[in-house]
Each structure stands twice: as C-alpha cells, then as structure tokens.
Amino acid sequence: MADVRTVLNNPFEPGSGAVPPIWVGRDDELADISSRLVPRRRAGLFERGRTYLGDPGLGKSVLVNRIAEERARAGDLVAGPLRMALGRDPLAALADVLAPLVPAGERVAGRVTSALERVREVGLLGARVGMTVADEDRYASLSDLVEGLAVLASETDRLLVIRVDEVQNLSGAGLSQLLTILGDALEMQMPATDVTGNRVMEYAPVVVLLSGLPAFPERAAAAGATFSRRFATTYLDPFTDDEVRAALAFAFADGYEVLTDDGPALVHLEVAAREALVEVCLGDPFLFQLAGAAAWDASPGAVLTAADVRTGWDRVRREVGAHVRQRTAGLTELQLSVLTAAARADGEQANGTTLAQAVGRRASSDIGSTLQALVTKRLLALGPDGYRVVSRAVARSLAGG
Ligand SMILES: Nc1ncnc2c1ncn2[C@@H]1O[C@H](COP(=O)(O)OP(=O)(O)OP(=O)(O)O)[C@@H](O)[C@H]1O
Ligand SMILES: [Mg+2]
Incomplete structure (x- = not known):
C-alpha cells in the first residue's frame, strides 16, 4: 500500500503568498x-x-x-x-x-x-x-x-x-x-x-x-x-483559536481528499490533533502553515494524529524561534524588557505602572515613550484594563513557554 500522506499532497504551505488550500478566518x-x-x-x-x-x-x-x-x-x-x-x-x-x-x-x-x-x-x-x-x-x-x-x-x-x-x-x-x-x-x-x-x-x-x-x-x-x-x-490580527479550529474542522469534515500512488484517498484529522494544532500555532498564520506541514510529514498514515503534531512541531522548533524573534528584532533593550513583562502577565492585561515597576522604574510615565513605541509597532495593544501582547506566539516565546 502506498503512503497516504506524502510531501507531494501536503496541503500546508508555510511561506507562500499564494492562497492556501486550507483557509482560515478573515x-x-x-x-x-x-x-x-x-x-x-x-x-x-x-x-x-x-x-x-x-x-x-x-x-x-x-x-x-x-x-x-x-x-x-x-x-x-x-x-x-x-x-x-x-x-x-x-x-x-x-x-x-x-x-x-x-x-x-x-x-x-x-x-x-x-x-x-x-x-x-x-x-x-x-x-x-x-x-x-x-x-x-x-x-x-x-x-x-x-x-x-x-x-x-x-x-x-x-x-x-x-x-x-x-x-x-x-x-x-x-x-x-x-x-x-x-x-x-x-x-x-x-x-x-x-x-x-x-x-x-x-x-x-x-x-x-x-x-x-x-x-x-x-x-x-x-x-x-x-x-x-x-x-x-x-x-490584520492573528487568528482566534476558534477560527483555526473551524477552518480545520471544515477542511477535514469528510476527510481531506488527496491523490496517492494508489489513486485518491482521504486523510482524517483526529480531534486531539486539531486541538494540538490550535494550541501550537496560537493564531499565527505562518506558524499554522508551518505546524500543519510538519505534522502532515510526520507520518504517512491516513489519520493525522496528535502525536504527528507534536513530532512535527519538535522538528520545526528552530524555525518557530526565528519567526518569532524576527518580530522583536530591532527593539531597544528597554522595549524588549517591557514587552517581556507584558508577556509574563499571561494573557491578562497589565497596566502601565505594573510594567514600569517590572523593569525597575516607578511610574507609568517613566516608560511612556517606550509603551507608545510598542503600540505603534503593533506589538502591544492598549485595552480597557491595560496593555497586552498582540501576538500570543510572541508572548509565549518571551515568557519562555
Ligand atoms: N487566511 C489564511 N489562512 C491560512 N493560512 C494563511 C492565511 N493567511 C496567511 N496564511 C499563511 O501565513 C503565511 C504568511 O502569509 P503571507 O505571505 O500572506 O504573509 P504577509 O503578511 O504577506 O507576510 P510578509 O510581510 O512577510 O510579506 C503563509 O504561509 C500563508 O499560507
Ligand atoms: Mg507578503
């Protein structure tokens, strides 16, 4: 029996500007x-x-x-x-x-x-x-x-x-x-x-x-x-988890149709694998394609499993790191410290004073221009209860996850 999942029928396309076969959100x-x-x-x-x-x-x-x-x-x-x-x-x-x-x-x-x-x-x-x-x-x-x-x-x-x-x-x-x-x-x-x-x-x-x-x-x-x-x-914002979940559920609803050496076949996605993909990509479109592609290639079977997602994710770890670091490249030391402090707030919003104190200053006004710069760069967003890191993928990497 020929492999069902192969590099040739992999529908995930990290790094391509072309419209991807598995579309999320927007x-x-x-x-x-x-x-x-x-x-x-x-x-x-x-x-x-x-x-x-x-x-x-x-x-x-x-x-x-x-x-x-x-x-x-x-x-x-x-x-x-x-x-x-x-x-x-x-x-x-x-x-x-x-x-x-x-x-x-x-x-x-x-x-x-x-x-x-x-x-x-x-x-x-x-x-x-x-x-x-x-x-x-x-x-x-x-x-x-x-x-x-x-x-x-x-x-x-x-x-x-x-x-x-x-x-x-x-x-x-x-x-x-x-x-x-x-x-x-x-x-x-x-x-x-x-x-x-x-x-x-x-x-x-x-x-x-x-x-x-x-x-x-x-x-x-x-x-x-x-x-x-x-x-x-x-x-553009990163995807929400529900958008990623819905896209995968839709694409794999009746099995994803592929062509193998033995003719057409269907690839199924375990629910646990879907959730694992949602969890590793954290709404980042590039990481979604990267994680998907690596999971697809992790084994040749007709069922894509959570273990495939984990194996694939391990293999692309370096690339994930590089992608996330590129987002924070060029920040000053203080900007990076403030962003890291916001990332450690673990999805909660952090107010200016908390962030200032986390980097050894007293008041929010002491880091006013830094906060402003991070908002302008769309790395931080200001909500009703304070600042939050826009990209959950960036936050995870800064918080050491
Ligand atoms: N709506 C989407 N659904 C699924 N995948 C997507 C979606 N949008 C983007 N991607 C994936 O994310 C990756 C980056 O997409 P794209 O090249 O369009 O980003 P970009 O914002 O133009 O980046 P750059 O600034 O580097 O040009 C690609 O691999 C693409 O397939
Ligand atoms: Mg582009």
Missing part, C-alpha cells in the same frame, strides 16, 4: 470587499481603497491575492500582483502590471492602447536604459493609462482592480506619485445614464488594494500624500 475583511466595496464601486458610488497592514507572516499578501482571484473569477480586470521591491521605480512597476490588461486590438479601446504606447515610450524605455525622462511626462502617461483602463472596465461592465504589495518599500517622490495616481483613479468620474435615462456622473469602477508592513502610513504621511483619506486601513 471573514470581516472578505465581507467588507464583497458586500460593500464591490457593490458600491459597481454602482458608480465612491468607495475608498483598502490598505492591509501587519507584521511579516500575518497574511497580507494571501488576503489580497484571494480577493484578486475572486475578482478575476468574476470576470473583472485584475492587474498585478505588483510587489514593490526596494529601490524599484514605482511608476515603471505600475506600468508593467497594467500593460497586460490592454487589449491587443487597437479597435477595442483606442484610448487605452495609445496611452500605453506613450507610457512605454517615455516611461519604461527611459527607466530601462537609464535615460532621465521628464517626470511629468511619465506621470501624465501613466495617469492616462489608468484612466483608459478604467474607461475600458466601465464600458465592459467590469471593475479595474489594482493591487500593490510591500508598500513599505516606497518612499519619497515615488511614493507620493504612485499614491496620487491611485488616489486620482479612485476619484475619477465618468458620465453615465441612470435608470430614468438621465445623464449623471459616476465614479469609475476602480478598486485599489495596498498591503505591507505597519511602517507604511508614517511614510505616506511624510511624503505628503493624501493617503489616509483615500484608503481605509485595516491592521
């Missing part, structure tokens, strides 16, 4: 898109773009990719994905992901193709051979291109979806130009006929999705872009 974010943003934009109403921010591994790319995949399946005009590498020319990068959306035949949308040609001429070529092209020309051409694509989308009754990932890598003039172009696209209006036959102005069917690390809004504000008014920002 119900609010997905509902916001499908029941607010999409219907409003399709109706010609204004709706802000969306920005998803969060620490590495919290699932920003995966969320935006899932939204984009759903829109593409619905027939919309979906650009990208555009990942802003550090130092990359943002306008050229945007032109690159928009270019494939331009229909080949000139006759379909003459306006779009001529706009693209101009961008190619003055922008891309210029950027590639290192010529300096007047920035205004590139900017105007790219605006034309976005506008042309928005017109095309509107005429064919579709949405134009533009997504930019790793936005924290943008800065300075490039950042402000890109945000202005995207902001203008969101503000763009076009004439339409309403149900009673009257001519009205409607907002273009444009959807803009940004994602990146939490440092981004500060950069955007510094670049003077009107970012905060044009985009609604969501900070």
